[in-house]
Amino acid sequence: MLAEIGQFALILAFLVAAAQAVLPMVGAIRGDSALMNFGRTTAQLQAALLALAFAILMASFARADFSVALVAQHSALDQPLAYRLAATWGNHEGSMLLWVLILALFGAGIAAFGDNLRASLQARTLSIQAMITTAFLAFSIFTSNPFARLDPAPLDGSELNPLLQDPGLVFHPPLLYLGYVGFSVTFSFAVAALLEGRADAAWARWMRPWVLAAWVPLTLGIALGSFWAYYELGWGGWWFWDPVENASLMPWLLGTALLHSAIVTEKRQALAGWTILLAILAFSLSLIGTFLVRSGILTSVHAFAVDPERGVFILGMIGVATGGALALFALRAPMLRSGALFSGVSREAGLTLNNLFLMAVTSVVFFGTFYPVVMEAFDQKVSVGPPYYNMVFAPLSVPLLILVTVGPMLAWKRDSLSTLAPKLKWVGLATLASFVAAGFLLGWSEVGAAFGFALALWLIAGGVMALAKRWRGAAGFNVRLVRTTPPAVLGMALAHAGLGVLVAGISAMSALSAERILVMRPGQTVEVGAIAVKFLSLAEVQGANYRAMQAQFEVTRGGRVRTLVSERRIYPNSRNQTTEAGIDAGFLGNSYIAIGDQQQGPAGDGLVVRSYWHPLVGWIWFGGLMMALGGAASLADRRYRIGAATKLPPVPKAGPVAATVPAE
Template identity: 75%
Template sequence: MLAEVGHFALILALLVAAAQAVLPMLGAMRGDAALMAFGRSAAACQAVLIALAFGCLMTLFGQADFSVALVANHSALSQPLPYRLAATWGNHEGSMLLWVLVLALYGAGIARFGDNLRTTLQARVLSVQAMISVAFLAFALFTSNPFARLSPAPLDGAELNPLLQDPGLVFHPPLLYLGYVGFSVTFSFAVAALLEGRADPAWARWMRPWVLAAWVPLTCGITLGSFWAYYELGWGGWWFWDPVENASFMPWLLGTALLHSAIVTEKRGSLAGWTILLAILAFSLSLIGTFLVRSGILTSVHAFAVDPERGVFILAMIIGATGTALGLFALRAPQMKSGALFGSVSREAGLTLNNLLLMALTAVVFLGTFYPVIMEAVAPANKISVGPPYYNLVFVPLSVPLLLLVTAGPMLAWKRDDLAVVGRKLLVPAALTAALLAGLSLWTGLAQASAALGLALGAWLVLGAGLVLARRWWGAGGFSLRLVRTTPAATIGLALAHAGIGFTTAGIAAMSSFAAEHILVIRPGETTTAGPLSLTMLGAEEVDGANYRALRARFAVRQNGSERILVSERRFYDNSRNQTTEAGIGVSVLGNQYVAIGDVQSDAKGQGLVVRLYWHPLVGWIWFGGLLMAMGGAASLSDRRFRIGAPQSRAPLAPNLVPAE
């Protein structure tokens, strides 16, 4: 019965979304307050209905109701309850239901927290948001029904992919979806602004919290996904430029550009058209990521690999949403106000250059992701792959000027500045960074010049973040606790986020240049080395888990006179006949000791165990930096200025179109 209740709730949600897509828009055009108010009620109703459907599906997984095809295909009685519940979104149909749930919750959030919005703008935003909901609810109901029955019901189900039976599944997909779907709100704001012909500082102030609300969980999701792959897959890497990894990274890059562009529009009224365009493209890339995962054109550990017909449906949604929005942008953007002018040396100019570099980096990742797909479509016999060498050659050089600009940008004044003045502000961090670069170059030698540069850039970013706070906290009379207490949350957020980029940069540089590895067949009592590590195998035994059997090996790892015991497992899941590797990881501030076992093999000395031993210097800094970035975004989102009325233009503007000046 729960399956039918959930299915019926989805049907009702589709009908409510269809009404929400039409009536508030009509009300905004006619100035009808009742119709515009309907949009707020409909958004709340839609969220309740989809939450009911999602709750029904999760209950079915918890109860192991194998009469529902989705439960039978992705859950088993031997599966631990937390992973049975998380399997709700560990598949195509359930993840699409999570997608529409997040979409509806964002819509309800606009209705609940949009009191400061112009009534017509809120109505149009809710209407556009509902149009997106209609498309995805139709997709879920007509091509990906999560409540389809299975008759006869099996006594037990097919196990969830063992790689997904991990705490990462509980948090990683929901965080990514909060990010992906969050950009639907900024997309709706952009389209609503184009319909009204008005994108002023007040509009940017209203939209910026929603940009942060998407950017923060997306940052967390990408960081958690990287860490999950690192400890779960047993290959010792934190990023592989997998196409589906790129699918989450591209919206993050454009979302970062959108955040900075919205600041310029809010503070100076400039770059409004650029902000609108970035809002459209960020959500379009989120849709493209959905297409990559579900179209079946990619083979990836992340992909659901469903049939191509569903991919065509999503492709039609991408073309419809992006094409309509870009067409409206081409029609309306040239007629909208351009905002205040600024000099070539100014914070506006710095943020514009920042956005251009982020756009270029996004284009590099987009080309590397889709070039193999396009070439395979043109010439199926000639399959190619684009991997780290391409990104190291193209992406990294473009990143260097961007990272230099991250510290310099906050030192620039609005409207106009002088290079000599900016240089004096940056003298201390520049001198310290130059000294560090010289010292690292002498230590590493020319062969590791890129590592020295990366570590120095990391220091440059952290020092620049500290400089932002130092300039805020030191007044005419020196350090002031009053200035510390009155520091805006957005300023603290900026410093945390920029420092996070610095830690991540340093971690990437160290991992790329100083990591060591040794792969061999080893037996109990034997010893091997990798970089500064010495490893001795203590023994191995077979153990039973909740729904798996495992070969568990214990190792003594020594480094700099200290020793710790690490345990690695090779797990065998009888239900699905799959295997996974659980790495043994020794964590420290300076780096990780990493041990992963493979299969039993024979060599000249007899039978032994394949072991991968890695030394990963500063690898934890990569994820610590990601956490700092997310904390910075969250701090900015908490700024009280977002909870008060946005600034209004002094002169009233026409409701539908602002003529060119």
């Protein structure tokens, strides 16, 4: 009976979403306040119904109700409760229900926190948001029903993929979905602005918090996913340019561009059309990521479904949503104008150039991801891997990272190189000194690593200098200016510094890491970079729902000795195998050991052992965390809670989109 209640709640949510998709839009066109307010009520009702449906599905997993087909297919009695609960979204149907729940929660957020929005803009935004929710609910109900019954019910279920039986499953997918789905709000705001005929500073101010609300969890989700793959898959790397990894990176790159473009639109009423286009494309790439995971066209450890019919359904949604929005943009774009002018040396120009480089690197990732897919349709197998990205992505990233520090030092509207140079003097000198020092310490054969460390310092020092510039008054350092610094400024400095920390970690991993893969026997020792690895023992152990071959190693680094354990696990229920790496994490780097299969040879039985020294690898994830915290600090800025002024000029009935330029 419980599953039927969940199914009924899902159907009711679909009907409510369909009504919300139509009636508020009609109210906005007619100026009917009752119909516009109807959208706020239905948004909250829709969220409540979907929360009920999701809670029922989670309860079914917790109770091990194997009469629900989804529960029987993805959980078992001997599976720990935490992973039975997380299995709610560790599959296609459950993850889609989580997707639409987050869609509805964002819609309810627009309704609850949009009191300072124009009623017509809020109504149109809620209507478009409901159109997206209606489409995904139809997908869930008609192709991916999470509450389908199984008769007769089995006594036990099939085990969740062992790779997913990890704490990462609890946090990684929900964070990614918050990011993906969060861009639906910016998409809805963009299309509503095109329909309403106004894309001004107030609109950008209203939209910017929602950009941050998507960007922060997406940043955390990508960082956590990288860390999860690092310790769980046993491959010894932090990023593999997997197509589904790229699917999360692409909307993040465009979301970063959107965040900076919205600042220009808010501050100077410039780039309004570009901001709208980025909002459309960022969500479109989120939909494309959904298509990659669920269409069956890719084989990946991240893929959920292998059903082409589901892929066609999602492809149709992408076509309607993206095609319709871009067609509307094409009709309105010629009328978008802005009276805000700026010189070639200004903060606006710096942020615009920043956007162009972000678009370029996104295009590189997009091409590398989809070229093999397209060629496979013509029966040609093509592999695009790290060599391509190292050759194309990295060179485009360097000028982008340089601009990150230059941009905040520029003045709005007009600046000059002669006034910019003194602001960057000390940062530039420190960067040059760090490059020379790194070259001597590492050896000039590692000039790439030296340049990477110098670039990292450039970013970190740039974040510090941005704060110092604000805190320095006419008479020097001013404590009052420190106390009154807006959280958004602190967040910007923290995010840019976090990017520098991440670059330092990537540079060290790319140029200075070491690895040895060989057959070892107990008692044998091998040198790997800065560490020495001694194979101590090998034994079989029994876990809660697996058995494992467990190897112990003694790792010595600079006189520091640690014992690491690596396992090769076998799950009898599903016959799957996983590798659990032994990791000794430190500030300067990680010792990493993963074992493979046993080997027989003339010298006796041995074990394949992959030993790695990963310098500064933890800085990659700590840098990502710093960036996310910077975004969260910006989101906490009181100016966004207050919102933009509501006294605005009337909406023009025809002609160019209004663009009110704020007074200087």
